[in-house]
Amino acid sequence: MSKQPTRPDVAADAVRTGPRGRPRSAEADCAILEATRAALVELGWSKLTMGDVATRAKVAKTTLYRRWAGKSELVVDAVADLFDELELPDLGSLKADVECVVLRFAALLERPETRTALMAVVAEGTRDEALRGRIRSAIVDRQKGLVLQGRARAQARGELPYEDDPATAARNADLIFDVIAGAVVHRTLVSAEPVDAAWARCFTRLLLSGLASLRN
Amino acid sequence: MSKQPTRPDVAADAVRTGPRGRPRSAEADCAILEATRAALVELGWSKLTMGDVATRAKVAKTTLYRRWAGKSELVVDAVADLFDELELPDLGSLKADVECVVLRFAALLERPETRTALMAVVAEGTRDEALRGRIRSAIVDRQKGLVLQGRARAQARGELPYEDDPATAARNADLIFDVIAGAVVHRTLVSAEPVDAAWARCFTRLLLSGLASLRN
Amino acid sequence: MSKQPTRPDVAADAVRTGPRGRPRSAEADCAILEATRAALVELGWSKLTMGDVATRAKVAKTTLYRRWAGKSELVVDAVADLFDELELPDLGSLKADVECVVLRFAALLERPETRTALMAVVAEGTRDEALRGRIRSAIVDRQKGLVLQGRARAQARGELPYEDDPATAARNADLIFDVIAGAVVHRTLVSAEPVDAAWARCFTRLLLSGLASLRN
Amino acid sequence: MSKQPTRPDVAADAVRTGPRGRPRSAEADCAILEATRAALVELGWSKLTMGDVATRAKVAKTTLYRRWAGKSELVVDAVADLFDELELPDLGSLKADVECVVLRFAALLERPETRTALMAVVAEGTRDEALRGRIRSAIVDRQKGLVLQGRARAQARGELPYEDDPATAARNADLIFDVIAGAVVHRTLVSAEPVDAAWARCFTRLLLSGLASLRN
DNA sequence: CGCTAACCGAGACGGTACGTCACGTCTTCAG
DNA sequence: CTGAAGACGTGACGTACCGTCTCGGTTAGCG
Secondary structure (H helix, E strand, O other), X not given: OXXXXXXXXXXXXXXXXXXXXXXXXXHHHHXXXXXXXXXXXXXXXXXXXXXXXXXXXXXXXXXXXXXXXXXXXXXXXHHHHHHOOOOOOOOOOHHHHHHHHHHHHHHHHHOHHHHHHHHHHHHHXXXXXXXXXXXXXXXXXXXXXXXXXXXXXXXXXXXXXXXXXXXXXXXXXHHHHHHHHHHHHHHHHHOOOOOOHHHHHHHHHHHHHHHHHOOO | OOOOOOOOXXXXXXXXXXXXXXXXXXXXXXXXXXXXXXXXXXXXXXXOOHHHHHHXXXXXHHHHHHHOOOHHHHHHHHHHXXXXXXXXXXXXXXXXXXXXXXXXXXXXXXXXXXXXXXXXHHHHHOOOHHHHHHHHHXXXXXXXXXXXXXXXXXXXXXXXXXXXXXXXXXXXXXXXXXXXXXXXXXXXXXXXXXXXXXXXXXHHHHHHHHHHHOOO | OOOOOOOOOOOOOOOOOOOOOOOOOHHHHHHHHHHHHHHHHHHOOOOOOHHHHHHHOOOOHHHHHHHOOOHHXXXXXXXXXXXXXXXXXXXXXXXXXHHHHHHHHHHHHHOHHHHHHHHXXXXXXXXXXXXXXXXXXXHHHHHHHHHHHHHXXXXXXXXXXXXXXXXXXXXXXXXXXXXXXHHHXXXXXHOOOOOOHHHHXXXXXXXXXXXXXXXX | OOXXXXXXXXXXXXXXXXXXXXXXXXXXXXXXXXHHHHHHHHXXXXXXXXXHHHHHOOOOHHHHHHHOOOHHHHHHHHHHHHHOOOOOOOOOOHHHHXXXXXXXXXXXXXXXXXXXXXXXXXXXXXOOHHHHHHHHHHHHHHHHHHHHHHHHHHHHHOOOOOOOOHHXXXXXXXXXXXXXXXXXXXXXXXXXXXXXXXXXXXXXXXXXXXXXXOOO
């Protein structure tokens, strides 16, 4: 989950017989991420401070920097945990599943932690390739997995055809992912309007019937 | 364009026949916004500082603060100019128009100034109602205007029916706006993959055929 | 008294028409030096902290660094003021004058500020040419002036002959200065034994009768 | 030489027949002191760190702290070795002996290790009684021994009378010690001028003829 | 010859201070 | 009254050492 960049790779050198020195506290990692989320809720991204997080987690500032390169990396890991809670329900139809996951995703984005953090780390990521990769692996790829899972389930149900060309299949999945995630994020954070059941229904209808046309 | 919160309101006092004392330099405003954009390109949002902008614009820091409340407000105004360049082309069909505007919007988001600034000010806006309003009026509403304009044009062409219920019409416009803007922004800044002609074509097909189904 | 290394030299460039910008607070300088002395008394050199001095002086840390390059420079200036209090008495005879100044110098070195600071800055000075120069001009040269003044007075009284060769005169003054200052400092700070009237009498006798022999 | 404060006292418990367990490495002690001197030469007192010394000596930081309470104690022991090299020559006359030992002492103080360390530990000692004692026993008393030894030798030669009152004798030895050590240290480290043969001759003349007068 | 106590290396830990940077405000002088 | 210049209080930054601790793994010397 959390990368620890300064930790020597265990398998890097056969000479190394095992982890030497005092091992890192696992509790600290947990307390820090918890404290980070709490600070995000109270202060928001721009007022959040490494020192403040350290204080809340009852940990020295140096301990934070030993594990994370900076605020952005820390926050990515802290909110990544929340995105793990997202699951694809199985309500019997693709339409119901999509509507439900849209609502769940929106609910996640309404939470103050994610609300303030997501756009901020993406903004930082526009100038930091490493951070962008971290966001991708910690957050984005997991959501994309939901799209793949949903499609597979719909195909098993016979709601969607199996695609012949794997390249096309991947391209379509990416497109659908950007449309769903983009629309929900944009409505929630930019337009700042609520994603309610009606909107989810409308959006899902648009998406699914549009989807059908891609196959002609 | 730029709010001048400390400027004495002209109508505040009937005795005042006009602004007294030395008037503010109009060149300064322009130089500051230009300098802000240059700094965004070179440094990105998070490394951009008010002092640096002042130096580049050959202006005192005080002058900046007299005109803008802070970094976020300044940057919103600076990038808003760029969004004004976005125009809806008239290529004869809704499909062509949408594809074109999608590509133009994506090209705008590829520019380093907008890339780094847009997400950042939105992130700030999640905790600052006033800023959110400023973003809306300076940036978002203009883009939304393109959607309305495009619909009107398509209706005139007979590609889309006139809608009876104005509330439904507004809801649909909002939905379409969030879908288009969200998808392009997400692909560009989050997925960090290019919006090329092929993607634009795919996306437009999905959108327009989905759109048709909303009317059943 | 206190060098302000970042202050632009007034006469450096004819273009400069006058001191521009807000001038530095003179009260701050004074409060800082006072606070430094107080901190030296309470904490000693090694526990003295720039941040603590700033707090005591009710001044920002940055204000300290704007005026002094570091702890050593600050302390040199702070204790230099104390060395200005040293004066050569006129008790009618060279012997009485020397005894008296030895006792006054020892009393100065018994004060906790000077006690803890003097050796420390000298130690730092062994690796820092600029600091050594600062110590010399702020502290050492003033004491050396006492030697010259004392000799001149003794010569006026007829207690000491006028020296023909100015080079020899300077060499002798230096020697006497090192012997007096060195002996008092060494007894006070290294041997850590008191310089009382008896010791001063003994030492003065040794010095003055030795001095006579230099002239043969 | 090196105090080992945490070593269980041999006589503390009658049951203990001897030191049990693995004994401390004697090589480590030596390597550490050597490393300390090397670090003093390269970095000087204030930049010298325990961690750096440990690294140079290829020893864990813990090993240092098991043997010395801190930087000051370590450095005192490290430079004390150098002061042991000081010896009183026997050149046949008191004058020649004093001149020679003055030059040797000055040469010792020109070495970068001693130059930077001596004043620093004395400065620390002004606020630390235990450290002051350690300096006295490890460094100062050995030098003072040279004075006693030189006087005894001069008395044996008939150059100096035997003193009747042992208290007076001790007082005089202390005075001479402070004068010699003080003058040399002050010229070397404060005035920062060289102690050459001419200065040594001048100083010795002053001292010895002054010394004669103490006996009247 | 095997126990076992004390050692050793590595390195994480909670702290404290560092010196720098940017913030947004202020005070001065010049136009 | 504006504008440039720059000092000011504030507060976070990321780093460096401090001295302590917790590990796994030696290494004597006694039984």
